[in-house]
Amino acid sequence: MRRFGINYMIYFYMFICLTLLFFNIAYIFYQKRRQNIQEIRAMHWKKELAGLWKESDCTGQAFKEQHEPDCTRQAFKEQHEPGCEGQAFKVHKRRLRRKLKRIDQLIAYNSVMEDCLGTGGVSDYLEECYEDFLFLAVEYGNREAMERAFFAYVISLYYPYMGTPRKQMVNILLKYMDDATVYCRENVLLALYAIGDAVAVEHAFMYLDSRGLYHSPKLISDGLMTYKGDKEELARRLWSKRNAWNESLVLSVIQFVTQLDADFSEEFIGELQKDNTSLEHRFAYIRYFQRHVKPGLKGYLIDCLKQYDASNNSLAIVISLALGSYPGEDTALALEGALQSKSWYVRKNAAASLLRIGLPEDELRRVYEASDRYGKEILEYVSERRFDTV
């Protein structure tokens, strides 16, 4: 009985493993076949699109090479005058709605479209198809997160900001964020940035905040830089919500603002000087002022360096680096003091900043002589790197 049980179990496992093995082998062939099918599908889309633009040679590379001159706004308009081509376009639109419901068809279609994006005619074509993509957006709203993510990706490519409001599309995309994966959320955010709707971006952030969803601040701040509308207007809108959102989101906004040319110094100085501002935010504000120099702030930063070097090393580390953007005798004096800091990183940044503010050679030598052993070491090393010509 026991032997039978063991045999039975091992036969069972063996059967499952063989099934897995055959699945793998079959999948390799399926993948190869699928790749061929996808290529055929892409070819059909190429032909169809080329037909719309009255291409004579619609095959593969020829389409790629030839579509550009004929994809002009004028060519597209001519072909969509009432008549045969207009009828063809209607058929095409119907096919879009029918075929692109299937993810494989959407992948094939997108592989063709990605090659054509950016030309005037294609923008007009996509504009004409907007209603169809709205229809598809609703369709994909009922799909699993993976497919929703892909559709959002497609929209981010097809509908960049052109001054046209796309309220319906952004509302549908915002709904994609329900029960979404991090990839789906990221693609939806990218689509919203591309569409250039500040209100929608704000709503998306509100959604993330209200559900306590983590989205990397780095992804958000870099993503915001791809926003196609008025970045400063967006920054001000998002900044106005800072008190309602979690620390991580606000940090993303500060990092985004830091990369812009916009002047937020008044707002940031106020926040920096508040006692209850979090450490991460303080770092971000100081980095902003390292990049966007405000001479009036120099005294404050120098005072902070002196104050924090004793109490909060991490802030002193950032300030000692930021002071490199604020040359002057008082800065040099503060940095010279920081060279004697207990913190290795403060010393290192102070040495780098002393060089950045362009201290004359003789003055630098005096600072070197006046420093302790650790200060000398770091100053020597930083000086070597300055003259590194490699």
Add this chain to the structure above:
Amino acid sequence: MEQFVTCFFTGVGVFFLAYLLLYASYLFASVAVGAFQLYKLEKMSQIKNELKHEFYFPVSILVPAYNEEVTIIESVESLLNLKYKLYEIIVIDDGSADRTTELMVEHFQMKKVSRPIRRVVECEMQEAVYECRAENIKITLIRKKNGGKGDALNMGINASEYPYFLCMDADSMLQDDSIERIVRPVMEDDNVVAVGGLIRVAQCVVMENGEIAGYHLPWNILLSMQAMEYDRSFLASRILLDSFNGNLIISGAFGLFKKEVVVAVGGYDRHTLGEDMELVVKLHAFCRNNQMGYTIRYEPSAICWSQVPSSFKDLKSQRRRWHLGLFQCMWKYRHLCLNSRYGLLGTISYMYYLLYELCSPAIEIFGLFTILLAVLLGRLNVGFMLKLYLLYTAYGAVLTMTAFFQRIYSQNVKISVGDIVKACVMCVAENVFFRLVLDFIRSTAFFGYRKRKLVWGKIKRTKLEEGDANKDSSVL
């Protein structure tokens, strides 16, 4: 007496059947979960479900090197071909007796600098520091007194400038997208403190500018069998353990760590042979003891091609070290064993490594001893034993084959029909012979333990030549 013998054999029989069944179930679960996960990952990648980003965050790559004059230049050159935007390379020459430092300085025209290095984790003093820039990437070479791999990595941590560091071996090569892929889990989840990548056998691949130019199984049987073994172990157990944050090992050949947390636990242990495993278990223990939200991830799409021993002597040296390292780590963290505070980590992960990795040679020797005893006492059912052995071997071979083909399809690697046949033969050979060889090595690992418990042993390195991998015309 007769009753005692009967009880003994019944007990041994039940123990072994339970032991094998548990192992078979574990292997099956891990291959099935692994296959499913890879299938899902591949699908996600096809439909842009990934965090493709222009720039992630800066990473310090630490390359400890001890007598690596044969491979070091090629390794660093391969690191310069990565697609990643911002990283630095830190090579730590751990007191090599060969020309590792000289070759590096000559080849990259490095300049000696008087760089002070802050020791946030313990390590031997540096003797000299060299720096240069190549392809706009900062390369630092630190020559230090010999202190072991853990010590060298600690020096690298001390010298690194960025918040995340990636450790790798000097004889390994990364694919051009490896760093990009290994950092993605960190972008997905802020609680990720470490990510392990997939290690594959470098002797099987031909790389050109960080991309796979060809893949073939070498004629050296030892290499081919190790290729099979790596594929199975990295597909099987790692993905399953990853599903409940239970991985106890991130290979020292390729792993990404959050520096802040590693510094908080004191860096690498300098007095163990398994510093990579020790660090990961230490991170688990530290984060759980401090009730920190944390995850240690395994990213199968981040690939590192690492040289494996090509001779029995080298293999013996490597596996002895691994086994002793495993023992040292399991002993040091024995409080994890079945401890409810550590959840599945203390039960499934720890018990798996204890029963099926550390104790398996002893258990298998005990099994062989029992068989001999049974033969002597005329109590052996030879038919049943052979049948079970054959079934089990076939089962192991099928699993290895599954893992191998899984890798082929998930990475779109093209291999020749000849290699497919060779792979099938090797899957069987690996289960019939290689397993026994490894058992022998692991059984003898403890000989002379007191004297040689910190001795790494030497492994001969070979220069990886570029060439054409796709010599066979018929490819799948």
